[in-house]
Structure formats: C-alpha cells, structure tokens
Amino acid sequence: MSNETGHHRIGNQQDDLALRQALFGGLVYNEAGEKAPVVMVGGVAHYAIPDDGFMRHVEAYRIDNYVIEVLQEQIVTMREQLVETMLQMMGTDDILAKAALEASINQMNQNIRQSDTSQWVPWLAQYGFRIVVDVHGRVVEIVQPQAPDDWDEE
Secondary structure: OOOOOOOOOOOHHHHHHHHHOOOOOOOEEEOOOOEOOEEEEOOEEEEEEEEOOEEEEEEHHHHHHHHHHHHHHHHHHOHHHHHHHHHHHHOOOOHHHHHHHHHHHHOHHHHHHOOOHHHOHHHHHHOOOEEEEOOOOOEEEEEOOOOOOOHHHO
C-alpha cells in the first residue's frame, strides 16, 4: 500500500486545522521501526521521520489524509452492516438516525479532525495500530489490529 505522490487536497474550511494538527501522533514509524515524533515547523505540524541520524520533516496532513482515506474506504465497504449494527446498538430504526450515521461516514475526515485525538490515539496504540512510512512520508503499511481467531466463539 503506497501513496505515490503523497499529496492530498484539503477542504477549504479545514486548511488551517489540518495544517496545525497531527492526527496520528505516536502512531507513525519509519521502516526501521523508529517512532516519528510530531514537530511544529512554521506553525505547521510535521512528522519528523528518522533517517540514519537525520530527521526528515513531512507535513502531517499528507500522511493523515492518506490514512483517513484508506480507513474510510474500508468503512464504506461495510457501510450497510455498520449502520444497521449501530442502529441496533442505539435501539432504534429511525430514518433520521440512519441518515445521521451515514452522514458521519461520509464526513469522516472532518469528524476525525474535529475530534480529541487524546481520546482515541492511545487506544489505537494499545491495540497495535501503526502507520509505517518511508523517509519521504509515503505510507508503506497501515498495521491494524485484528480480531482474535476465536472472536466468534465467545
């Protein structure tokens, strides 16, 4: 999995927010397994990717947007099942609740950017979620937690 250019467009209303934040701080690693810390350069968040004693600075929004796109594609493939499960959990089959859930999926980028990352980044880290990038900031792999083989048996 690789984003060839690494360049992504940001929506007009979210430019400032996207530039100032790193959504996946603590979850980005280089190919050698070294963590890429978040640093601010001129008011813009960057992941500082270790490269043989040097730190290569890549705008965080480039990596973040790519990861969000991949995650959103995965969620969209399960959209119907996910919405139905959420409606069941909420104990409703209301058409407005269904529309709100579908809108949340459609606006995932915006919703994630407006969320408090301290609420979910540690949880993702605990379960082994990692983003592996090359020294140029191209995503090489997104390591996602997997359900245990006996998950359905419980």
